[in-house]
Amino acid sequence: MPTKSHQDQKNLLLLTSGGDSPGMNAVIRAVVRSGHYHGFKVYACHDGYQGLVDEKIFTMEPHSVANCIQRGGTIIRSNRSHEFLKKEVRDKCRKFLAQEKIEYMVAIGGDGTYRGAAILEEEGGPKTIGIPGTIDNDIVGTEYTIGFDTARNTALQAIDKIRDTATSNSLYFLVETMGRNSGFLAADVGLAGGAEFVITPEFPTSIPELAKKIISPRRKKQSLIIVVAEADSPGRSFGMAQALKLITPGFEYRVCILGHIQRGGSPTLLDRSAGSIMGNMAVEGLLSGKSRCMTAMQDGKYVLAPFPNPNQPSRRLTDESIIKLTQILAS
Secondary structure, three states: OOOOOOOOEEEEEEEEEOOOOOOOOHHOOOHHHHHHHEEEEEEEEEOOHHHHHHOOOEEOHHHHHHHOOOOOOOOOOOOOOHHOOHHHHHHHHHHHHOOOOOEEEEEEEEEHHHHHHHHHHHHHOOOOEEEEEEEOOOOOOOOOOOOHHHHHHHHHHHHOOEEHHHHHHEEEEEEEEEEOOHHHHHHHHHHHHHOOOEOOOOOOHHHHHHHHHHHHHOOOOOOEEEEEEEEOOOOHHHHHHHHHHHOOOOOOOOEEEEEHHEEEEOOOHHHHHHHHHHHHHHHHHHHHHOOOEEEEEEEOOEEEEEOOOOOOOOOOOOOOOHOOOOOHHOO
16 A cells, blocks of 8 residues: 655645535545555535535544444535635634645535635645536536435435325325436436326426326326426426316326435445446546636546536436436326
């Protein structure tokens, strides 16, 4: 294992910010152990940037991440810090990091996490590489984000169970997934779950149009599953169900909001392996002099890509083929 003299010691800070996602612990484990392997002294702080605001950091040794790769959430906790948005607060954080001789940082999270890291580095803070961690899969510049696969599998299991009740009682269900303004979760879950319809913010369907399709199916339906992306309006499925009932009074509608259940649970193989690869890549990227970038998957390959433009909207679903295929296979 490489060794460093005290003078050559490189210090790295690790944090998770924003919403948690399954697989973050695989990333943490990889950053800590790869960091130590390459001669870094690794620190972390609780609750994202708030840990910097509170000036509370702690060392992470290889044994600190034992038995965590299979756990959901993040062992160093995650949060959003409104205080960190203030320039004078960031100045204090930067001075604290300089005092602790922390020159490098790995930030795990989404767009807000990256904005904070980029601004801090521009103002003279640590060199930073970000790792995409969000179940929404909506970060521009990467085709995959840590937690997405676990979330869609969790939602799929829920839909399988809901269908049992729907079939037994001849009910029509609206199942709402998370995803903010992006429909990636809804599209994948709808197809794999055998849903009849998928409604996403990118490809919306009006209530009258949806009602017409429900009333005139190609074959008689005893039950029905409509997957609805939250479209940054959690709970919107209740209003949709009420509107549908007015137009199609002969059907019984139920609503199931999957909510935060999608953010929890033991991560899948894909999220563990992707998290491990991206964590190591971030450490090696910093070691080679890279910063102000993120680990990403592009064309199926792991790469380092620039941080997304903070003024650019989140990544959104552009291919309608999955939604169309869902309807074809359910007809």
